Amino acid sequence: MSKDIQLYESGDGGELYIANGDVTLIETLYQNIYIALFGGMADGSDYWANELLFATKSNKKYVSETEKLLNEVTINSAGRLKIQKAVENDLTYLKNIAVSEVNVLILSTDRIKIQISLTSGDSVQFVWDNAKNEIIIEKTI
Numbered sequence: 001m002s003k004d005i006q007l008y009e010s011g012d013g014g015e016l017y018i019a020n021g022d023v024t025l026i027e028t029l030y031q032n033i034y035i036a037l038f039g040g041m042a043d044g045s046d047y048w049a050n051e052l053l054f055a056t057k058s059n060k061k062y063v064s065e066t067e068k069l070l071n072e073v074t075i076n077s078a079g080r081l082k083i084q085k086a087v088e089n090d091l092t093y094l095k096n097i098a099v100s101e102v103n104v105l106i107l108s109t110d111r112i113k114i115q116i117s118l119t120s121g122d123s124v125q126f127v128w129d130n131a132k133n134e135i136i137i138e139k140t141i
Contacts, residue, residue, distance in 0.1 A: 007031050029098055033116060033124050036090045037066040038135070066090050066114075075112055075130055080104050087114055111136075 006017040006026040017024045065086040073079040084104040091099050101117040110130040117123050127137040 003027050005031065007034055029094065029118065030124055032094065033091065036094075037064060037087060037114070037126070039064045039067075064090060070112075070128055070130070071133060075106060075110060077106075080106055080112065083112065083114070087116070091116065 003025040006024045007015065007030070017026075066083065069083055069086045073082050081104075084102055087102045087104065088095075091102065098118050098120070099116060100119045103115045103117075105113045105115065107113055107127065112128050112130070114126045114128065115123060116125070125137070126135050128134075129136045
């Protein structure tokens, strides 16, 4: 696996993790998954790096159906299924190489957990607070 810039969720979008005055690197798929799910489109905008990285390959651009849908759907059993499908759609490009399963669980009337199992045996989880419209917990297991 290659290294990528480490990101963390601040409640106001992903931020670069800086240690000792330098950007840190990490060897996980967390950044790819985070950007695929929360990299834009919630407010109609596009992921800032799409034009830079994928100017001639529109089918490779991050479109973040998940983030947009989280702001529109009611958290109930029908909404859970829509969110799960959006997560699966956003991670299609990782399906054959890394993602083995996606589960969306309702934790309460305003919180859901998105759990992504990877073929390596690792798992990535996000807890979305619908009342605050933000990720409140995320972790790589």
